Amino acid sequence: QSALTQPASVSGSPGQSITISCTGTSSDVGGYNYVSWYQQHPGKAPKLMIYEVNNRPSGVSNRFSGSKSGNTASLTISGLQSEDEADYYCSSYTSSSTLVFGGGTKLTVL
Amino acid sequence: EVQLVESGGGVARPGGSLRLSCAASGFTFEDYGMSWVRQAPGKGLEWVSRINWNGRSTTYADSVKGRFTISRDNAGNSLYLQMNSLRAEDTALYHCARCSTTSCYNWFDPWGQGTLVTVSS
Numbered sequence: 001q002s003a004l005t006q007p008a009s010v011s012g013s014p015g016q017s018i019t020i021s022c023t024g025t026s027s028d029v030g031g032y033n034y035v036s037w038y039q040q041h042p043g044k045a046p047k048l049m050i051y052e053v054n055n056r057p058s059g060v061s062n063r064f065s066g067s068k069s070g071n072t073a074s075l076t077i078s079g080l081q082s083e084d085e086a087d088y089y090c091s092s093y094t095s096s097s098t099l100v101f102g103g104g105t106k107l108t109v110l
Numbered sequence: 111e112v113q114l115v116e117s118g119g120g121v122a123r124p125g126g127s128l129r130l131s132c133a134a135s136g137f138t139f140e141d142y143g144m145s146w147v148r149q150a151p152g153k154g155l156e157w158v159s160r161i162n163w164n165g166r167s168t169t170y171a172d173s174v175k176g177r178f179t180i181s182r183d184n185a186g187n188s189l190y191l192q193m194n195s196l197r198a199e200d201t202a203l204y205h206c207a208r209c210s211t212t213s214c215y216n217w218f219d220p221w222g223q224g225t226l227v228t229v230s231s
Contacts, residue, residue: 001172003154036217038155045205046147046155048219057219089155093215097169099145104154 119225
């Protein structure tokens with residue numbers, strides 16, 4: 001049950017777009033469309049931002065989008081805003097009937 | 111309003127036990143699978159365990175298998191995590207989270223604020 005691989009940090013200026021990658025294997029990310037993304041501000045509970053690769057829950061800004069190619073999923077945030085500064089985690093179902101998270105990515109808005 | 115409130119955290123000795131609880135409100139509890147996810151201080155999220163809607167199907171991360179037991183009381187709208195043989199590496203904030211369906215193989219929403227477990231001698 002190795003964690004999915006995410007970059008430790010990414011940064012961007014207000015108004016720019018950034019992409020966070022989440023790399024797994026054919027036994028998790030590549031094998032299922034059960035990839036989700038969570039945003040976590042310091043001291044807060046994680047919040048669902050994307051589910052099933054590319055679906056946004058009600059209330060989540062359309063600046064957030066998801067995609068997947070092979071064993072790598074991606075979260076793209078367009079029109080960066082200061083409030084987007086947070087930690088982001090991906091998650092996937094696995095062939096072992098477990099779930100696994102990525103190591104997390106700290107987004108800094110410059 | 112959908113709400114999950116964890117309790118039961120605290121300080122335990124290595125080898126000791128703790129029982130965490132999660133009180134659910136604002137939704138039909140028995141319609142959803144539930145999970146526990148933990149976060150060590152300054153670290154990332156780690157999935158711990160899941161349970162389906164009726165409690166008959168449970169799964170655990172390798173790191174806690176054989177030591178932790180997840181259960182639920184649908185009549186009382188509560189989720190539990192019995193933690194035995196605790197280790198220092200179990201120190202973390204433990205969140206309960208509602209799964210997307212009656213089983214638990216997809217997304218988590220919402221999450222509770224968590225209860226802190228510290229394992230130390």
